[in-house]
Amino acid sequence: MSKPLLEVRGLTKFFPIKQGFFNRTYGYVRAVDGVHFQVSTGETLGIVGESGCGKSTTGRSIIRLIEPTAGEVLFEGKDLVKLPNEVMRRMRKDIQIIFQDPYASLNPRKTIRQILLEPLHVHQVGTKAERIQNIEEMIEIVGLKKEHLDRYPHDFSGGQRQRIGIARALIVKPKLIIADEAVSALDVSIQAQILNLLKDLKKKLNLTVIFISHDLSVIKHTCDRVAVMYLGKIVEIADKQELFRNPCHPYTKALLSALPVADPLVKRARIILKGDLPSPTNPPSGCSFHTRCEYAKDICKSIAPTLTEIYAGQLVSCHFVQEGNDHIALHEDTWRKEVKHEL
Amino acid sequence: GDSSTTTTSSASPTLSTTTASNSAPSGNKILKIGLKADPPNLDPYGSSALVDRMVQNSIFDKLFDLDKDGKIIPMLAESYEVDSAGKNYTIKLKSGVKFQDGTDFNAEVVKFNFERNKEDKSKRKNELKFVDKITVVDPSIVKIELSQPFSPFISVLTDRAGMMVSPEAVKKYGDDFLNHPVGTGPFIFVEHVNGDHVTLKRNDNYWNGKPKLDGVEFKVFTNGPAAIQNLKSGQLDLLDDLTVATKLIPSIKEDANLTVISNPGMGYQGIHLNTTKEPFTNKYLRAAVDRAIDRDTVIKVLMDGYASPANSPFAPGNLAYGDSDKVEKPDPAIIKDLLAKGGKPDGFSFKFQIGTSPSQEQFGAVVQNMLKPYNITVELEKIEFGQLLENGDKGNFQALQIGWSGRPDPDQSFYDFVVTKGPQNYSHSSIPEIDKLATEGRQELDDAKRKAIYDKAMTILHDEANYVYLYHVNNVFGLSKKISGFNYVPDGVFRTATIDKK
Amino acid sequence: MSFLIRRIALTIPILFLVSIMTFSLIHLIPGDPARVILGQEATPESYQTLRHELGLDQPIVIQYVNWLGKVLRGDLGMSITDHVPVIQLISQRLPATIELTIGTFIVAVLIAIPTGILAAARRKTWLDYTSTFTALGGMSVPNFWLGMMLIIFFSVKHNWLPSSGYTPITQNLAQNITAMILPCLATGLRESAVLMRMLRSSLLDVVNMDFVRTAKAKGLNEFRTIIGHVLRNALIPVVTTSGIMIAGLLGGLVITESIFSIPGFGRLIVESVFKRDYVTVQGAILISAALVVLVNLCVDLLYAAIDPRIRAGEG
């Protein structure tokens, strides 16, 4: 494997909870708690997990929209966390982000032209004429027309806005794109358009993407490698095919089995997790999943497992998987036990 | 019905300054007097506000008093003698007078009061600064030696400097005496609710006969029309100053239940022209301003006639009053001539500092209007009273509006105002001749001679025109017809001892 | 409970800042208190004596520290013009203002609640428009003018109600009330307008909320929905507004008090400013700020009574 474009080491973000006398900090939301992963050039890494597990915080910490509490973010070998603000500001040309909400992510008071010109202007890319040419090309690449440039965001539908958001991110030719729930707010039919567009662009421009989503099917469709997060930690990270074929962490399994499948003929045994996602303010001791895990033993309550490679490229954070406990094999079958009923 | 009878004031214990011995007046003959401001200090020693005197005169008796013609008459004094040099006064006191706290009034008390009033912190110090030595001859005779002849001396004793306070009470309350004033007067202090009212009750043991009223309540009305409204509705029996709303006086006159008493007052209103600041360093320009203002019209417009035109500090009734106070109608020719002499034939402009009340604003506007025909442009500047005084002290003004409430003796409206570096000489004038005459005036004992001195001084001052005397405000009271026995005294202060109420 | 403690803790710096602001403001005001006290009869010596006596000849920081030290010991000092403890002045003047405030609030609530509900319920009808317009009108009337108009009509023309004067409740209830009607109307009408608009828009906000739809889906009738679900939720912003209103009134009744010659707290401050009685001004403003803070505290308590989330220290 070539040298990774991005390497995240021990990324941690605790949001202080301020209350009490004089706003004293009395606790922390452990939004991201020691996350490690790598992304190679040209690769798409998916981050999946339930609401509040720290996906966005991870994404935003990487480009320092949120200042991480600890950890390193090595981008082309440079630690972004340590860069002075002004240097970081210039670095932003290389890492761009696409946001979730197509309505909130465009400044309603600027025309599309202004929105697209701004990054070029900020980073002093090209001459005036080149910039114009640049945005006119880009707007067509994302499937809109030159005529659209002088309109305001409110003239566009959600899908079109998302295209504009993508164009804005791509216009400075970044090396890494972080797509934070880029399609979650869209209807299926529109979502498909955008997913196609992203795929197309990825091929054309050899993009490296961190794709954040809570929707496993979207992740599966889009990504090369997938990291599953639970309560601020990565519990499993693997190649897409491996992860979906052979999910090892009990949580990954549950997540996969909970997904409704658009086929009435597929009836399968579900793993229904008990209880709710614990609060990140006060995460469970030991393995943070133990409160909902049907295999949890005493060890899980006291000792937090570490992310360990069990197969080539498949890292899992579970005591039993690491010990080669056979519940995995056992379960592997259960969730695949799909019975096709013919009508 | 008689609505005023329903308000018997009961001092609420938490709020009042009442002591255990003082209780609310009983009975319902309570005289309700409206005051235009809250009396800040009822102790003669520390009092500087005019309105204090309205209340003090019912609590304290003075050594001397004024009668209804403004003549000095003895009060706690029986009589007095002064030697020919005008420096030694022997005062014989009434006997058998007791303070409201039961202690005796005698020569020791007088000595105590004089000495107290001469302390550094006393506001009376200036008035008594020539008092050198006080000797108790016997319990009813005191001898007072002055350091120099001072003809207004007895007149000074008709006011706060002559009020006798109880030494026992002073010892008892110390600095807080002002909230527990005890005198020999017809009414006893009950309570003072700041900003609202002062209540007094009858002194049953009053030496000059038991007062007819059960008590007196002074109500504070900073809003003149509101006070008048209360007078009309019977909430008040007596109102101290109707000139704050002269436009409303006719309606009081029309009211069958009310009378209006209007008499010439002792004070004057006018304008200080700063002789140390351009353009008023020039006496012709000062004179031009002085002559250009039509006093009659000012009185008609601003005071609805409840004032008399002024050209001197001496109001009608004052011993120095006379021709020096006569005013002439403005004569454009004379004024043009003065302007020419002053080197400003085409007029000039100046800033005129006035107070912030509506009536002061109107005053300024009228002056402005009257000077306009002569191309004298007046720019008005509203300044708060405290600042106005400070500006006066420091001479930070060109023209400044401040009047004087007046006192019985001519010297009390003259000396400090005109002598070089006099504390109230805001014009900052220095005229050796005037300094000399002013001193003569206060040392001369003979009335006729004094008048001549002041007449002479006024001719000089007319020429100099560093103060533009405009008018003497009348003392105008509103009075319910339910009240009898009211005697007007020219100092404008109520004497409640003689009043009765139906 | 912790939110209460936090609230109280928060007030300390506020009061501290208020005291510094008041102190510096009042000492920046030109016109020396000593000069004002002495009046026209001052002599330079008496002036210096008094300045010394009042401590005005000391550096301002020392003056502040001395003052603060006393305040911390519960002593607001002596009024320099009225020669009584400031605390006494304040306690003499506060009842009238508190009564005026309560009266105003009652007037405001009596008018605002029914009209606000009516306007919200009959939204976009002439009733709504009229009351909205009237409310905007009410908000636009300068209260000193309204006061004058009320006096002209009720006192001057018809002599139905007294135009001024204040009788403490303890003395004569009937007189107290008759004297309070006009002033309370004069300020209350404006405040009712503010409150009514607030209530209306708050009601409309709540009416559109999901849980109201849930309530209706349960089969509740209009009345039970409004009373049981809408009103209580809508009251939350209204309570805030009322808090702000009451806090503002406590010191802001200056003009009403002066028009109607009521010896109130607002007038005490204004008069003291004019008299340069800085000790009283400082004390009074500090107390007024403390009252504002107290009112806000009550508002928070009310909040907590209404909203369980706040009780639990969330949100």
Place this chain on the structure above:
Amino acid sequence: MSLLLEITNLKTSFRTVHGKITVVDGVHFSMLPGQTLGIVGESGSGKSVTSLSIMGLLPQTGYAEGEIRFNGQDLLSYSEKQMQNIRGNEISMIFQDPLTSLNPLHTIGRQIQESIRIHQKLKKVEAKQKVIALLKAVGMPRPEEIYHEYPYQLSGGMRQRVMIAMAMACEPKLIIADEPTTALDVTIQAQILDLMRELKEHSDTSILLITHDLGIVAEMCDQVIVMYAGQVVEETDVNTLFDNPKHPYTIGLMNSLPDINKDREYLAAIPGSVPFAHQMPRGCRYSTRCSQVMEQCLSEAPPLIAKANHKCRCWLFAEGGLGYEQTAPGSEGINQILSY
């Protein structure tokens, strides 16, 4: 079996700034007792408005025309008072967002009790017992305590359970669930769907399940309606729908779903977006996005055509045209349709 709910030509309009807009235009469908009917469709297609029309809970600016027969009675002709007796009693509703759908100021107990006490006139004590039983039934831990708790103290999933308990309180004949799991996480969604399935098995309540997730429809429903731009475009039983969809929109919808079990390079996205209510095309409403669009579609709006138990609003369905059959899911042809 007699129909529980029968909706004929429902037309719901709003008075707006742009004049009257009709957002639900000619919706027909019917439900049998015990049936679970799913309504799917894109955002804005009129799913919620349809359900609110049934409940008579449209906002003041909206009004419904047509017929909504519930147990044979036309609800649209009911007075507000009569509707109040139906709501929460015979038809109840579960809303999308369990956070905002509960009154933050009332306890859970009080909120569930409310409908019981109105409709069944139970005493307080009895009502309380019933509420606790209900809470148990929806799988709430510590029901006695929860009874006294406030919504903010519960998680999203628990709140949705409360909503379900509330809907079940009076054993209604019909529960309308408008996107009951959209706001929830997948694992929680699985819990809630599981619960709903279980509850349905134990009662003969019908469920009108509104969703935009075809997966949920496949798992939960017997019969399915597909809505597009305020109209029903297809209605059939769930197996037929997934096996043999007829309307190009339904097909498009299925093809645009990324499928966890299949690997496809591109999704077959439907180009364009839903037209606005006030600028609907004259002919077929889907004609602007349809890959099969014909002359006829542009000029003439197709009716909802019924064949056996399959209804479809498409001219091709009427003709049974061949080219149409070729585009069934799985065929690769449609995958070539790029979105731009």
Place this chain on the structure above:
Amino acid sequence: MKEFKKFFRTGLGLIGALIIVSLLLAAIFAQQIAPIDPNAQDYNHILEKPSRDHFFGTDDLGRDIFSRVIRGAQISIKAAVISVGIAMLIGIPIGLLSGYYRGFWDEWIVMRSVDAMQAFPFLILALAIAAVLGTGFGNAMLAIGIGFAPSFVRITRGQVLALRSLEYIQAAKAIGVKDRNIIFGHILPNALSPIIIQSTLAMASGILAEASLSYLGLGVQPPAPSWGSMLNQAQGLLSAAPYAAYFPGAAIFLVVLGFNLLGDGLQQYLDPKVKE
């Protein structure tokens, strides 16, 4: 055009705009509308009832009240614009910066000062400031401006807080836009609506405050015809000449109403929270 129509529909706002336009016209054409010199005193016609010569009667110096009321419009407009201008000039930058950067300054200096200033009764704050600065129109404006500034700090800051976490602001940051440009180029324009609404409403209060200060004798210098000082003069004459109080009061009422209506209209128009 559509925008205008939308605004037009909020009829009350339009009435407000109309009132303000008339006020502006009155201020501009004061000379033509009321040719009588507002300061000309005519001692032979003191306190006359409204008549053909003097539409609103005369005051206690025989000045034409109609002329004075019309000229008063100039002062009122100036009062509204200047005081609110000052408040905005002070309040908006502070609100923007402290809301954007948060932290110690924001929480402990700016917000606590705002709290402290708002714990002051407004009129008394303005009065104290006016007393410090001395009487006069300019100083009164400064006093009112300072008194209003906290509300602008609050509203601006609130907007910044709401906006700064919005994705388009985050996007601007992610692009690498400098803070200054984010604050003034992205946040400020989007924060403007509530600020504009607030400023119209503040103008209404500004007029009232000017009138109040003038009424308390701390406003304009005489003989400038401020409505507040006219009322102050008139108060002494309520029973003798009530009409002297009617007209300046009515003028204040109308203009303040105008601004309130406009503010309300703008709110309907600009604030998405106010639903149709």
